[in-house]
Amino acid sequence: MQKWFDNQVVVVTGAGRGIGFSTAKLFAEFGAKVVINDYDADCAIKAQEELQKLGHTVLAVPGDVTDPAYPDMLMKKTVDEFGKINVLVNNAGYTWDGMIHKMSDKQFMAILEVHNIAPFRMIRACAPYMREVAKQEKAEGKTPEPRSIINVSSLSGLHGNIGQANYSTAKAGIIGLTKTVAKEWGPFGIRCNAVAFGFIQTRLTQDQESGEQIEVEGEKIQLGIPSHMKGMITMLIPLGRPGTPEEAAGPIVFLASPLASYITGICLEVTGGLQV
Numbered sequence: 029m030q031k032w033f034d035n036q037v038v039v040v041t042g043a044g045r046g047i048g049f050s051t052a053k054l055f056a057e058f059g060a061k062v063v064i065n066d067y068d069a070d071c072a073i074k075a076q077e078e079l080q081k082l083g084h085t086v087l088a089v090p091g092d093v094t095d096p097a098y099p100d101m102l103m104k105k106t107v108d109e110f111g112k113i114n115v116l117v118n119n120a121g122y123t124w125d126g127m128i129h130k131m132s133d134k135q136f137m138a139i140l141e142v143h144n145i146a147p148f149r150m151i152r153a154c155a156p157y158m159r160e161v162a163k164q165e166k167a168e169g170k171t172p173e174p175r176s177i178i179n180v181s182s183l184s185g186l187h188g189n190i191g192q193a194n195y196s197t198a199k200a201g202i203i204g205l206t207k208t209v210a211k212e213w214g215p216f217g218i219r220c221n222a223v224a225f226g227f228i229q230t231r232l233t234q235d236q237e238s239g240e241q242i243e244v245e246g247e248k249i250q251l252g253i254p255s256h257m258k259g260m261i262t263m264l265i266p267l268g269r270p271g272t273p274e275e276a277a278g279p280i281v282f283l284a285s286p287l288a289s290y291i292t293g294i295c296l297e298v299t300g301g302l303q304v
């Protein structure tokens with residue numbers, strides 16, 4: 029296997045399970061040292077242990093990405109442990125669905141908080157270790173190390189989705205942030221891209237009837253999609269099935285890899301052909 033990320037350090041948020049975990053694992057398989065964030069601490073530690081058993085170098089830093097103090101702490105811990113940051117994947121998130129006329133301010137803003145404000149703070153917290161270091165390398169006439177940021181978006185952000193006014197607004201917003209970072213940090217050789225997923229099989233998209241919930245600020249939030257709707261969505265996917273977390277991880281790793289060294293500011297759709 030190519031060791032594209034040998035001696036590189038990759039931070040993945042929401043990497044305790046689902047797409048984030050598969051992404052951390054794939055980066056590690058390609059040689060990276062990986063930092064796993066998740067606010068579910070048990071899950072983050074379990075993910076760390078699983079990857080360490082496979083011989084990978086991993087650091088779990090459990091915490092809530094929406095805590096304003098957390099991004100600076102995460103980046104500092106990463107650099108204290110591994111000396112630098114090459115890749116940041118802003119993946120952590122959840123859905124809190126509801127129709128517009130019934131959606132509370134709290135419900136709308138919580139989703140903006142996790143999918144927009146937290147990634148913005150994460151990127152800003154990376155600036156001293158990515159932008160400033162690259163600027164210095166450039167001033168010294170050195171070739172800057174490979175550095176990039178991948179933000180996770182969704183088809184909901186591109187086309188809207190019934191019941192997801194909050195989520196579709198946030199997932200559209202992250203594309204604007206991506207394109208801005210690409211323009212601001214491109215001169216330092218730092219790339220920034222987004223990936224918009226369609227229907228990937230994870231806890232987020234499991235049968236709603238299974239009753240899985242998460243708790244945010246004391247509020248219990250139902251996760252998943254009603255099973256009859258999943259059947260309908262699947263019928264619209266040209267490839268005829270949802271994607272796996274591994275199939276979601278591949279394009280993220282590709283965008284950070286040398287194969288994508290001239291790609292920045294794009295949003296790559298990973299949807300099995302679904303376009304609505």
Ligand SMILES: NC(=O)c1ccc[n+]([C@@H]2O[C@H](COP(=O)([O-])OP(=O)(O)OC[C@H]3O[C@@H](n4cnc5c(N)ncnc54)[C@H](O)[C@@H]3O)[C@@H](O)[C@H]2O)c1
Binds near residue numbers: 043068226
């Ligand atoms: N599954 C899909 O079909 C799909 C489609 C489009 C976009 N996405 C996006 O992909 C990303 C990953 O989702 P997934 O499907 O793997 O879901 P998942 O629920 O399996 O994993 C998400 C992880 O993020 C963590 N997380 C949530 N809020 C957090 C916070 N505030 N701080 C730290 N960690 C937090 C959760 O604990 C969980 O482990 C999300 O941004 C999601 O919106 C998923």
